[in-house]
Amino acid sequence: MATVKQAGRERVPPHPDVRTISLQQVLEALVDPVRRLIVSELYAAPEDLSCGTIDLPVSKSTATHHFHVLREAGLIRQYYVGTSRMNALRRDEVDEAFPGLLSALVAERDRA
Amino acid sequence: MATVKQAGRERVPPHPDVRTISLQQVLEALVDPVRRLIVSELYAAPEDLSCGTIDLPVSKSTATHHFHVLREAGLIRQYYVGTSRMNALRRDEVDEAFPGLLSALVAERDRA
Secondary structure, X not given: OHHHHHHHHXXXXXXXXXXXXXXXXHHHHHOOHHHHHHHHHHHHOOOOEEHHHOOOOOOHHHHHHHHHHHHHOOOEEEEEEOOEEEEEEOHHHHHHHOXXXXXXXXXXXXXX | OHHHHHHHHHOOOOOOOHHXXXXXXXXXXXXXXXXXXXXXXXXXXXXXEEHHHOOOOOOHHHHHHHHHHHHHOOOEEEEEEOOEEEXXXXXXXXXXXXXXXXXXXXXXXXXX
């Protein structure tokens, strides 16, 4: 069991400090509607979601790319539970760095 | 004088209803740093600004393009005073349609 846990830790991808991310990078991540959809789903969900749980209108490999961009932009945190890659919105950190931005995106969800 | 006024009216370009603008279009406008700079300057200014008043790191024709994109995205209102093209941020309308978005941009200004 200890070995499995170790392997899981090794597979945690790198995450940037949100305070080092520019609004430019965040906007480039969020200008894509599929990536906004992922953020909205994570915002609305009561718990972290695995990649497969979020219904997206793109192929699995494209979805993986979008999750990657969001992670690099400091918007989500990814980790493994067994073989599932889980996703968490870095809500508090993003709210602190970019006040108002996430609520503007959620407003889109309510509007649609 | 009446003729001059009439001519001025004819030169007012079309402005979309902000409620018909999608967040997608607004984000595509705001993902450009020069356009965000224009919005920030208009946000901070106590009055409407002519195009030439805003110091931008681009050519005049490129600046004209950026103002055009912002107008089409419902973010600014343009009108003429004599030969000066004036720009006003459509702040109340944008705040109503996209709550939190402008304040997130202004936060960038404060951060920089």
